[in-house]
Amino acid sequence: MDHATPRVKATLSDEGQRLFDLFRRPQGRSRPRPGERAAMEGARWGRLTVGDTAVVTYRWGDGARPVLLVHGWESRASRYAKVVTRLLELGYSPLAFDAPGHGESAGDSTTLIEYRDAIVQLHEAHGPFEAVVAHSFGVTASFLALRDGVRARRVVAISSVPDFGYVVDAFCARTGLTPRLRDELRHRIERNLYPGEADLWTRFSVLTGAADPRPPLLLVHDEDDEVVGPEQARRIAAAYGERARTLTTRRFGHRRILGSPPLVAAVGDFVSTGAVSGGLPGAEAAR
Template identity: 65%
Template sequence: MDPATAVVGAALSDRGEEVFDLFRRPKGRSRTRPDERAAIESARTSELTVNGKVAVVYRWGSGERPVLLVHGWESRASRYAKAVARLLELGYSPVSFDAPGHGEATGDSTTLLEYRDIITELHRVHGDFEAVVAHSFGVTATFFSLRHGVRAGRIVAISTVPDFTYLVDAFSTGMGLEPHLKEELRGRIERDVYPGEADMWTRFSVFHEAASVRIPLLVIHDEEDGMVDAGQGRRVAEAFGARLVTTRRFGHRRILGAPQVVDEIANFMTSDVTEAGRKTEVATG
């Protein structure tokens, strides 16, 4: 091999490793906010080991009518504090968790498979969920879990990451990656994170086998979401014939604690979902 070619190849490999590391590891851990502490301190906590890492589980209420709350990437269970309070008022028993690499859990990263395993175990312990409320990457994990036997009465999908392809495309665009580095990233994900997972780019998608998901669905997305564009919310709502609520000025993260969003979750939980059609509403913030 020409020495110059070898040097360039090594440089590309080093850059690829850096890019891969940035993609797979959350950028630090978000802290519990002051207005979330009361909810977290009132929870009954336990630990759940998955793939050698410890997730932290939070439970509220009597255990009857369980509702699972699934956080997204670089987030944590405490972000659902306002939803927890409302669900308790309505007689539900919220259940949530900090995934590995997030919140109070151990590890420095997690995978869709680990999310699935956690959700599956919580389903085994608590039984069928009255609903699953999920945010961002948590929505992808929720639909993946449904195809692996988890059952729920209805779903709220907030700021949906539609599939793994979108994750890589958005990350690559944001990083300004050249095509060869994007392909190297895809290869590293397949080889190092999801080895043996055939056709992951198809299966790790909200839309995979969409016809088999016949659960009432509410989609909520903010027009000013800087991480997952609002068009993805419309795409999900159209694919499932679901009701879409579009908010303004909450972005990707603040949306979970927005009073209007908590109201929408509560109304959906208590409504006759057979009356819900494909409808778009705007809630300003």
């Protein structure tokens, strides 16, 4: 019996490390799709350093009226190709980046802090922004950056991850973790991914500071989102009150929404006028 206990603890620790590695690393690196290549070939590529990782950036237009595009987890900047085309038509200058471990950037993992740092560097070079357009995990990172001094006249949040705790809870549910392994994962995240971050579970939330002055917000979410339930957009809308507008799409899910006609049209409308048409096909707009 005395010999069995250390073996059990070692097994739990090994499993905890395996799950932590699975959690923090994107599973695969997506490539540009055929329909995205023309937009990406028209971009001016750049580079910045986040920590010790080289991050690839993209710029379009003449630099006037900059709009920052922030991709989500296991995604890349090229997914915004149709949004880029629409913004250019309206006279804006889109900017984007591939987060560490994503797209053309170096590394094999990333954190919200690294996302935030990339956004801050782009803001220092090209801001303030006319708008920030963010998707999924990128929404959480963008709100963190906005609280840390990044300025934007408007924000579009697509398929919003409401807070970092939601990411962890969804991962635990998907992998069927026991309470003990779940607690170990959270401890590893606090100790290894975000050391020194006080109360990260509150700080890394779109809902934190919702009562403070914030730019007008458009929340776009698909009712068939298989990754983040549409009720999360409703939570955020309730917290932001009259400053938030919502647009619900159908049948695009969590990822295909980025290139969908209703989303592209809504981004163009909201960035340029602050309004969203309720007559978009396949979508329903509301306050």
